[in-house]
Amino acid sequence: MSNGQRKTGPGIERKKAPTIRQAAEAAGVSIATVSRVLSGKGGVSEELTEKVRQAVEQLGFQPNRVARGLRRQTTQTVGVIVTDIQNPFFTSVLQSIERVLENEKYVLLLCNSDEQPSREKIHIATLQAEGVAGIIIAPTRSDPTRYQPLIDSGMPVVIIDREIQGLRADCVTINNRDASARAVQHLIELGHKKIGLISGPDYATTAVERKKGYLEALCEAGLPCPQSYIQTADYKQSGGYDAMCRLLDLPDPPSAVMVLNNLMTLGALQAVHERQLNVPGDLALVGFDDMPWAAFLQPPITVVAQPTYSLGEAAAQLLLDRIRDPGRPIFKVMLETSLIIRASTTGVTGETVVQTNNP
């Protein structure tokens, strides 16, 4: 009765996992020796190593990662904060992050900020209190002061997806400006002169950069861009729907529209369907982010494909490198995209992939 037994009766209490002390006893060595063998640092004779191995095996002993974390003052966990856990873009990135980190025995603490800075702040604090070895953040805002204290505290941090100007941290982004410029060029080459944009929120640098690329392409081609052709939404499906409705209700609506993320593309498509417009006859459409179903949508959608896998991989690798060497120089990685051309712009079945990294 001296331990944590529950009042719910005997047999319910949590069975205690074997400790290093028991393993040491079973092997007939000191706990230090067991520790040394398990952490693989060497310096233990083959004889004792073997004894320890056997005892560990036989007991099914697993070092307690919490105790180790307390002692080492850093755990084998990495925090990941995304802005939308349901967005396939992030789940794809997450998958590759996990794949890299599991090799090093790290485990992922997943947090969803849901685009809310307040939630993000709480999550950051919690991850710090959890003693994570590092954090990968898809930030909600581009204000560096939100993240600088975290980095100054010595926490290894990698920023992904959105850029944060002036933040001294590793980051992995894609060439958003170029990606959308090329998508718009594609529309221009098809003869479009009235090209609309469904943009994302201004606090997302991805939206800002993509919008820049759009303007740049129009400008280069000498095409006008009425203010009304740029509709800003919130990166959500409903926002995309509303924005597309506004564009279509214009007295002189665009003949082509670029939508700056995947969820808004679905919303835009919804508006197009409701009005039974012919795509691309009445309206050509380009989206952002390729998805398994993009090719089977009505119509198949031309998209800018982000290298989600490489993005996650690079982020995880940068984090590991920084954990190992906090003093190394800061890396800013920018990845290139592809344009996957489908029927929503050409009307033609099938798809063509255009790498956008070589002009």
Place this chain on the structure above:
Amino acid sequence: MSNGQRKTGPGIERKKAPTIRQAAEAAGVSIATVSRVLSGKGGVSEELTEKVRQAVEQLGFQPNRVARGLRRQTTQTVGVIVTDIQNPFFTSVLQSIERVLENEKYVLLLCNSDEQPSREKIHIATLQAEGVAGIIIAPTRSDPTRYQPLIDSGMPVVIIDREIQGLRADCVTINNRDASARAVQHLIELGHKKIGLISGPDYATTAVERKKGYLEALCEAGLPCPQSYIQTADYKQSGGYDAMCRLLDLPDPPSAVMVLNNLMTLGALQAVHERQLNVPGDLALVGFDDMPWAAFLQPPITVVAQPTYSLGEAAAQLLLDRIRDPGRPIFKVMLETSLIIRASTTGVTGETVVQTNNP
């Protein structure tokens, strides 16, 4: 130089977070008092409570969750193991799990078994070593002996998605048999007599149950079911594609096909597109799992919609309840689905939702 300073130079070392000792000192009380105030157990005078609050606030002190975890022998973390982190079904479930658990200050350790029992085993061991308060598992296999030791060790566990016969653990599943029976009935009502099935792997009870429902509905209607009409695949997109090809290559192919999960539905659709079949004229199609884009596919797909949000919520709640009272009786929760009827079966624009819980 006595602490963990890096050879990379001064200023790089990790800044130490304030400890309870410093907070106590700043407040002019003992560490026990600080602990009592922060854990909200009461028994501290208002005066000292206020002093502690201020000191904590001023220092920005946050209790170290690792130390707390070691001392309490349980952490404020919950492990979640899914079979496919990219599947929108799981991300949706995950989102609602997170939503429930964050209220109780739990944080999620996310693991991806990728359908591989070996990976699942490693993840379970790691989560145990992390001292998680409980685990929510979407199991890879239906063999109870894989999970019984974990439960016997006293770990609170909730099984989701797939059922495990004979396992003494809480679980949340959906009424798979009924769901697919009703979907097939829908096809029968539309006059189909040759109904094919693209099933999932036999180790997934969801596939087994859904197949049962399919057979049951056919049987009730007195319809035949040639072996060749049932094609088994792996719940992946490519598997769905291959299976659909096999069905369509049959001398007497079915006039309607039910596909037992979302990814295979995309694959099946791919095969249908390649052959330029008219849906539902040449072939009617029913899928499993509703998704934001299901309504915009070519054609919009009739699906069985699983209550992903409720599923995650129920799982999280069951886990919390079991953590609080390990001795409580075991709950097996089964949720009902809806059938969302779209053009892939009726050829009609728009959608109808049929609750399947009332015969």
Place this chain on the structure above:
DNA sequence: CTGAAAGCGCTAACAC
């Protein structure tokens, strides 16, 4: 090469 022992920061008896 091996073992003894000192804590990591916290909670929970236990004393006052």
Place this chain on the structure above:
DNA sequence: GTGTTAGCGCTTTCAG
């Protein structure tokens, strides 16, 4: 009500 103190299980000096 409040403070003192003994660990939780591990890693890492420090002796030998």
